[in-house]
Amino acid sequence: MMKTRTRFAPSPTGYMHIGNLRTALYEYLIAKSSGGDFILRIEDTDQKRYVEGATDIIYQTLKRVGMLWDEGPDIGGNFGPYVQSERRHIYAQYAHKLVELGGAYYCFCAHKDDEEENSVSHTKLKDPCKLIPLDEAKKRIANGEPFVVRQNINKKGTSIFHDVVYGDIEIDYDELDEGVLLKSDGLPTYNFANVVDDHLMQITHVVRGNEYISSTPKYNLIYEAFGWQPPIYVHVPPVMKDAQHKLSKRNGDASFQDLVAKGYLPEAILNYIALLGWNPGDEREIFSLKELEEIFSSERLNKSPAIFDINKLTWMNGCYIRNLSAQEFATLAEPYYQHITTPIDTVALSAALQPRIETLGQIAEQIDFLQAVPDYDVSLYENKKMKTTPEVAQKALTLVLPVLENVAEWNNENLFEVLKKVAVDHEMKNGQILYPVRIALSGKETTPGGATELAVILGKEETLKRIRAALQKLA
């Protein structure tokens, strides 16, 4: 059996969108689940769309999620070059050969965009250039006349091809347009380049969006004309923004980079998108790339579009955050603490934050009170469940202050013990002591951690300072 070879062939538009990344993932998994090779190829045949630095984004993204390629522009391989603009001579050569083989013809029609109305329909047998004898066409080219190479479709009847996810698909040859294969600028269109490259690079499985289904018979005709073996096709449904719109940059939808910037972990994003159109057949949902490589099966790919649900991604990201070691989490969270000048216990802070956030971006709102207590209203001390009022709070804080001043070992256990004792000694409920302390320290109704945890994070000095300030506010 031939070694599986798949390829990710993005065009460098400067943006790695989620659908693209998912396609790359499936390509990677199809290759790796059978010990095959994953090839990276840059499809930059449209010079108008080229964006400087775009290939770097592609490299960085793939590396970031751990999808390393076996061959590619930067690392080479036996089938290079891996950038299509560097292969132009190859396409031209094959295009002319295809004309000789009868699979294409030279066309001298004006560019469609240049024409007003009634542009020549290039459906089967309508193009006048098909009637130009080959000798004459060659003469005109030799004279410097601009030309394109256009696919020649003479077949009658129905084409049929098999797709791994959609099954057998039949399309009538009459439906196929004789598209341009080699443009007047000498570069190939995707329609031609992908066939030539996939064959030359010995790609066994072509994975791509299902918008290519309708043109697949045209590619098969090219393979046939050259006498080449077509690849196994795996057309995947699109990733949607909602029921009727694809996820796209145009809609302002989040790209991989955008999500990472918002505090989503690359591993979580990858895990989530793997499940957008594929499932393992059991009820597990959390998978590392390595685990996916082991259990992936293209037979379990879905036919229908999947809507990208940021909610579920957020939940999954929370799972990944909670599964991080304390050290790993601290490292990721650290940048979000930079602006705080209050001396805080960052270890305790990270410990409090880790189970409470689902994206790193949520850290900011969680810790906004650390730099300074916000200007809150004393009515915040009013809490029916805790049985507290501003008056109770004033009493509690007054009792607590001297006790805390005498705490030597400033840690959570001691603080909790000491404060509970204050409650017992004065026949108050725990909440009547702890709730006011927490509000005094944070000025917020909800906080990452309870009173004593906040006290540890802030340290003794800052804690006492804030309680005194609260007492003044309540006076």
Added chain:
RNA sequence: GGUCCCAUCGUCUAGAGGCCUAGGACGCGGCCCUCUCAAGGCUGCAACACGGGUUCGACUCCCGUUGGGAUCACCA
């Protein structure tokens, strides 16, 4: 419009004729735990688009309807 494709809870999905009074997950509601909020545990609400067949029996097979998507570029 022609052609191709798709159709299970709000969302991602399981389901390959009887195992389905349709399972899981997210979200949502409730309860427990609890120094607030989370986390964790338990629990509730919620779907086979519609109509015909085929069959002893259809979520599962066939046809149609409806609804969506894709494609018909010197873009990929």
